[in-house]
Amino acid sequence: MLDWKQDPHRRYNPLTREWVLVSPHRTQRPWQGQVESDDAPQQPEYDPECYLCPGNTRAGGVRNPNYTSTFVFDNDFAALKPDTPLDRFEREGLLIAESEPGICRVVCFSPRHNLTIANMQPGDLRKVVDAWVEQYGELGRHPLIRYVQIFENRGAMMGASNPHPHCQIWSSHAVPNEVAKEQASQLAWGEARGACLLCQYAKLEQAAGDRMVEENASFLTVVPFWAIWPFETMVISKRHLSAIDGLSEAERDGLADILKRITARYDRLFQVSFPYSLGFHQRPTDGSRHEEWHLHLHFYPPLLRSATVRKFLVGYEMLATPQRDITPEAAAGRLREL
Ligand code: H2U
Ligand code: ZN
Numbered sequence: 001m002l003d004w005k006q007d008p009h010r011r012y013n014p015l016t017r018e019w020v021l022v023s024p025h026r027t028q029r030p031w032q033g034q035v036e037s038d039d040a041p042q043q044p045e046y047d048p049e050c051y052l053c054p055g056n057t058r059a060g061g062v063r064n065p066n067y068t069s070t071f072v073f074d075n076d077f078a079a080l081k082p083d084t085p086l087d088r089f090e091r092e093g094l095l096i097a098e099s100e101p102g103i104c105r106v107v108c109f110s111p112r113h114n115l116t117i118a119n120m121q122p123g124d125l126r127k128v129v130d131a132w133v134e135q136y137g138e139l140g141r142h143p144l145i146r147y148v149q150i151f152e153n154r155g156a157m158m159g160a161s162n163p164h165p166h167c168q169i170w171s172s173h174a175v176p177n178e179v180a181k182e183q184a185s186q187l188a189w190g191e192a193r194g195a196c197l198l199c200q201y202a203k204l205e206q207a208a209g210d211r212m213v214e215e216n217a218s219f220l221t222v223v224p225f226w227a228i229w230p231f232e233t234m235v236i237s238k239r240h241l242s243a244i245d246g247l248s249e250a251e252r253d254g255l256a257d258i259l260k261r262i263t264a265r266y267d268r269l270f271q272v273s274f275p276y277s278l279g280f281h282q283r284p285t286d287g288s289r290h291e292e293w294h295l296h297l298h299f300y301p302p303l304l305r306s307a308t309v310r311k312f313l314v315g316y317e318m319l320a321t322p323q324r325d326i327t328p329e330a331a332a333g334r335l336r337e338l
Pocket of ligand 1: 059074077
């Protein structure tokens with residue numbers, strides 16, 4: 001009999017239809033690799049050098065208003081531009097390129113430079129949720145925009161350029177890779193089984209319990225059975241909703257609550273302001289109903305065993321298959337305890 005807690009095995013991700021290698025016995029191995037410093041020194045409430053703080057001038061020369069809650073602006077260094085003409089290039093099916101119009105924005109969560117989701121007030125976080133819903137609607141209504149990707153890079157380790165609490169929105173003409181994979185899987189699942197993949201998965205995890213981190217009335221947080229990052233989690237809406245524009249008032253509060261809870265758990269895990277990339281996955285804004293889509297968020301945090309030892313996706317993982325050491329069940333157990 002295989003010992004699923006100890007023996008090497010691989011697990012299937014039904015959302016991407018890809019595999020992850022799980023090697024729990026490797027947590028025994030010694031570590032002499034790179035140790036990074038905790039890059040989150042105490043921050044002031046207002047930083048005169050910060051380009052996101054109220055009243056300061058941004059790199060592009062524009063001055064921020066003296067905003068008092070959330071603040072949204074067009075990214076001064078946007079990766080996508082709305083006036084890009086539609087065009088396509090192809091040679092023998094080998095060289096293919098498409099133009100990519102889009103709109104990139106930055107959302108400041110709070111005027112206070114030294115806050116994070118974990119230590120913002122629930123009422124203020126609710127305003128962030130409202131800003132996300134508004135932006136999803138506004139950008140999604142643009143005739144060229146078919147997907148609105150809301151994401152946050154938290155911490156210098158994840159490439160965040162600034163500790164001021166903020167996220168980015170990249171909205172594009174094309175549906176991005178990860179979203180397209182999940183969409184195809186959810187669609188195929190629905191066609192084959194007449195059910196929603198994530199509705200079914202959420203119920204299964206609630207019943208099993210060992211990968212559950214927590215839940216409130218509207219959302220649940222699990223370490224997915226197929227997680228790649230050591231303390232990866234997925235936040236899933238309990239109701240079958242295709243996107244954040246379907247959230248009720250109570251569910252918007254519920255989203256703010258569950259995000260504050262999981263980020264607070266992360267911060268307690270290694271006693272550090274926990275780095276991660278966070279992102280919503282939801283219905284493309286191409287005008288179709290997309291009943292197959294089930295609203296969820298992914299947290300991809302890199303820390304592995306302390307504030308200073310992180311996971312990299314290199315070697316075998318770049319060339320073959322992603323791999324994890326600590327089991328998702330053990331990771332969920334640790335997060336639940338905090
Ligand atoms: P990150 O911390 O995830 O890098 O997000 C910050 C974004 O803010 C980044 O995309 C933009 C950068 O282009 N930015 C401006 O739009 N104006 C500025 O003055 C500096 C940074
Ligand atoms: Zn700031």
